Amino acid sequence: MGQQAINGIFLGSIYALFAVGYTLVFGVLDILNLAHQAVFMLCAFTALAFVSGLRLHIALALPLAAIVGGLLGILLERLAFRPLRGRADSNISGLISSLAAATIFESFALQMWGPDVSRFPFGTFPDKPIHLGAATVSALQLTIVAIAIALMALLTGLLSVTPLGRQIRAVAESPRAARILGVDVDRVIAWSFFISSALGGAAGVLFGLAFNSVSPDIGRSIELKGLAVIILGGMGSVAGAVVAGFVLGIIEVFTVAQIGSSYRDAVSFGVLFLILLVRPRGLLGHSATREA
């Protein structure tokens, strides 16, 4: 029981970290960035290249890969989102252009690293088990949870107290009003993409370390999990995404333990479906206003 809870929290921390970036961009732009998973995947490969190619320590490779992810986010915004801004159907066309960008990123990864699973070199992270009562947790798992929680706390702090955070919240509320009040909206959006993609990238590196497998399609399954998380948490709500990430992680682990591993994914989509039908605003979201 305790062991399951620990595994759930571990899985949930990665889901939450991934989904926080998703929901941040949705909150600011009202656009679902389906290329988020591609950034996640490319960053996992980037960290792998840093560790095995350049022989960097993982403690250095992780932040560097996250920065690469952030830059990819800025590129993504320039390439796929900014040209569409102001178009009447920008939330649908933005979704489609982000799919296009994801495809391009994936082709890049396929060309560079091939379709097979790549692994971090042995001993990238010293892995020793720690006993907590009857449950066992590895140092790696503990570190991953700690890093994920620290990053999410950092984001929450950034959003609530810094000038940039205030500006991001202002743009999320109303881009037009923010512009009138002198906020450089384009700059704020670019920063949101940087932060979102850096967090998504960090999640990718942690995922790659946790399961020690990196392949061009690792983003695919987490993308759909991330959707379930942001719906459960309430679209655009960062706190909601954190809570929902852990909730989904724990639900999944208990499903595997109680019913069997083949139903793991079905449960998360069942949850997603139910929430959309019963409470579309999610656990912590605000009620939606009428879209005209």
Place this chain on the structure above:
Amino acid sequence: MLDWFLTYQSLFAFIGINGLLALSVYCTLSCGQLSLANAGFMAIGAYAAALLTLRAHAAFPLALLVATVVPAIVAVPLGLPVLRLRGVFLAIATIGFGEVVRLAFVNWDYTNGALGLVAIPQKTSLWMVWIALALALYVLGRLRGSRIGYALEAIRQDEPASRAIGIASTHYKVAMFAFGAALAGLAGALEAHFTFMVAPSGYGFGRVVDMLVYAVVGGDAIFYGPVLGAAFLTALPEALRGAGQAVGLAPGPLRLFVNGAILLAVILFLPNGLVSLPEAIRRWRMRRMPRAPLG
């Protein structure tokens, strides 16, 4: 000529099947809804037909009929609640549905789980695919300019306004959702009896993205646009095969890259798809023409 035709026979069949799938996505797009449930409907159609011919030895026309009708029947109770959602929420809910269908087939022992069904009799011939496509095009073409067509256009432009003038938008949306489901199911059945196999992995999120890409690249403002997009993108890998070897890129990544780049270029520069290309070129020429001197 005949040689050439025989060489590319399967290509033509896939163009027709993908054309049907693109039209199935177009059905909901035509009333402004982005639904991504179609890979799920396709799977239902494919499995239903394959089980009928493989296990019950049913006649092929009957299997096709069932594959068309069953997804539509599933679509109605699904569509009624789900189509109340808008924009990305509808997209996400329907992605969820598609995944649930796929996972259900993965976990269903009767259909061999993740391995799927194999050795399905090959019953699909090229003319069947093209007749199905022609019929779908005919129906969708007839809608244009009809009462229903105008209602769909009004819902696409502004749904609350369309309801205000007395259009029962929910009925229209659910009807088009079900029609799209029927087309996807039919395409699934035709494909299953052309490639001899069905497996859950063929009906994942990537598959519905492909359908959407066909529709958007071809142009979703008019009914024949998606078919054009499907034909273009299905034939493209054949054309790229030589080009990829020339520049030393593996065919897989190259195909992905070209698909992504074309989709991006179309959505940025040709929002109405390839169909609007002649129009766009004409406008570009007009702008470049020197102005006639005044006076």
